[in-house]
Amino acid sequence: xxxxxxxxxxxxxxxxxxxxxxLKLIVNKMGDPxxxxxxxxxxxxxxxxxxxxxxxxxxxxxxxxxxxxxxxxQKAQYYAICFLNQIVISPTNQSLxxxxxxxxxxxxxxxxxxxxxxxxxxxxxxxxxxxxxxFLKADIPSFDDHLNSLFKIVHVGPxxxxxxxLALLFQVMEGRQAxxxxxxxxxxxxxxxxxxxxxxxxxxxxxxxxxxxxxxDPEFTRIKGFLKRIxxxxxxxxxxxxxxxLVLVSEVLKLKSELWPFILQAEAEDKEEFYDVVEGELERxxxxxxxxxxxxxxxxxxxxxxxxxDKYSMVHREPLYCGAEKSCLWELDRLTHHFHPSVQVFAKxxxxxxxxxxxGDPLNDFTIIRFFDHFIHKNPKQRKGDHGGSIMQPTGxxxxxxxxxxxxxxxxLAKMDERKVRTDLLFIHKFMKRDKxxxxxxYGEKKKKKTK
Numbered sequence: 001x002x003x004x005x006x007x008x009x010x011x012x013x014x015x016x017x018x019x020x021x022x023l024k025l026i027v028n029k030m031g032d033p034x035x036x037x038x039x040x041x042x043x044x045x046x047x048x049x050x051x052x053x054x055x056x057x058x059x060x061x062x063x064x065x066x067x068x069x070x071x072x073x074q075k076a077q078y079y080a081i082c083f084l085n086q087i088v089i090s091p092t093n094q095s096l097x098x099x100x101x102x103x104x105x106x107x108x109x110x111x112x113x114x115x116x117x118x119x120x121x122x123x124x125x126x127x128x129x130x131x132x133x134x135f136l137k138a139d140i141p142s143f144d145d146h147l148n149s150l151f152k153i154v155h156v157g158p159x160x161x162x163x164x165x166l167a168l169l170f171q172v173m174e175g176r177q178a179x180x181x182x183x184x185x186x187x188x189x190x191x192x193x194x195x196x197x198x199x200x201x202x203x204x205x206x207x208x209x210x211x212x213x214x215x216x217d218p219e220f221t222r223i224k225g226f227l228k229r230i231x232x233x234x235x236x237x238x239x240x241x242x243x244x245x246l247v248l249v250s251e252v253l254k255l256k257s258e259l260w261p262f263i264l265q266a267e268a269e270d271k272e273e274f275y276d277v278v279e280g281e282l283e284r285x286x287x288x289x290x291x292x293x294x295x296x297x298x299x300x301x302x303x304x305x306x307x308x309x310d311k312y313s314m315v316h317r318e319p320l321y322c323g324a325e326k327s328c329l330w331e332l333d334r335l336t337h338h339f340h341p342s343v344q345v346f347a348k349x350x351x352x353x354x355x356x357x358x359x360g361d362p363l364n365d366f367t368i369i370r371f372f373d374h375f376i377h378k379n380p381k382q383r384k385g386d387h388g389g390s391i392m393q394p395t396g397x398x399x400x401x402x403x404x405x406x407x408x409x410x411x412x413l414a415k416m417d418e419r420k421v422r423t424d425l426l427f428i429h430k431f432m433k434r435d436k437x438x439x440x441x442x443y444g445e446k447k448k449k450k451t452k
Contacts, residue, residue: 031076225319
């Protein structure tokens with residue numbers, strides 16, 4: 001089967017006669033149960049499109065017919081969507097971008113009617129829509145029909161598909177210049193997702209989406225609610241994600257300097273007020289209390305609701321009405337006493353009214369594996385070449401700069417002045433300095449024993 005597929009491709013590539021029949025034969029092999037043949041089919045089709053650029057719409061139509069074929073295996077659907085994601089879209093080819101989005105949404109509508117959400121297929125669909133949408137200048141007429149389904153995926157789906165759904169919602173709503181409060185409410189709830197501390201692959205994408213959302217939000221009250229929840233979630237995150245959150249807060253403050261009083265000013269304390277009660281009012285109040293016993297629970301609930309409106313509520317689901325403007329960012333003070341030195345430095349920088357200046361990537365530089373690389377004096381490997389023919393590859397973010405490289409050997413690091421050592425290397429500097437002192441003491445004791 002693999003050899004026949006190669007022969008059909010050679011005929012299509014070099015002598016395109018009966019191209020419609022040959023193309024259907026190649027596309028049909030995308031549903032082969034052998035994944036080696038299916039992946040080779042995707043590779044050959046991409047090679048064909050690079051040579052015959054004008055055939056992109058024709059190939060997309062045949063793949064669309066394959067997607068809507070009844071009783072097609074989920075693996076074949078996934079391969080077909082992955083192939084559509086690999087097609088190179090040019091800014092001048094508006095019709096191709098519109099066709100791809102229509103294919104994604106038509107399949108999304110049929111797929112969501114089944115009620116069985118497969119994370120891989122949904123992720124591939126949302127990736128394709130997010131990738132094709134910037135090339136489309138016109139509005140999407142069928143997008144409003146899928147809003148409820150997308151918000152449902154945000155709340156009940158895995159973290160990866162939830163973040164991609166939020167990115168799609170923000171991209172479309174920002175293009176219409178009308179980002180809804182429902183979107184901000186879903187993003188506000190996603191901040192407390194426990195998967196965010198475990199899935200490091202989605203952390204960078206989520207923080208990027210969060211920054212763009214806060215950047216375009218005109219409501220300062222809602223931004224204050226987001227900032228408080230961001231720093232509240234740092235209480236159970238690892239240091240690298242906390243540093244990323246603090247860098248995000250610093251970047252938001254650069255764009256919206258009106259938020260500095262919320263950071264620097266202390267929260268106003270509630271003062272107790274005392275006044276005298278007249279004897280007649282006291283007797284009348286005791287008589288009224290006897291008849292109000294039945295409504296005591298109702299009055300307490302109403303009183304709690306009124307009291308909650310006058311102060312910040314961290315469990316409120318709406319960031320615009322959580323009362324963050326009546327509080328301050330006291331969560332930042334807790335991070336100044338964090339066990340990680342870089343978190344302390346970043347938090348103290350913001351607390352002092354300054355911006356964080358850091359050229360590296362905190363999500364990579366302050367991980368545990370990078371700490372061990374520093375400890376064994378190992379610089380990160382530079383990325384050489386790609387890993388296959390896929391265009392959907394992560395870009396290399398390890399730069400050969402002072403942020404990532406180590407200053408000489410560990411012995412030289414131990415000899416350095418503590419004030420000149422970077423915060424991420426401070427623990428290693430103290431450890432190596434202490435180890436060197438202990439080694440000298442032990443060596444001196446052994447030398448004394450030998451002389452005796």
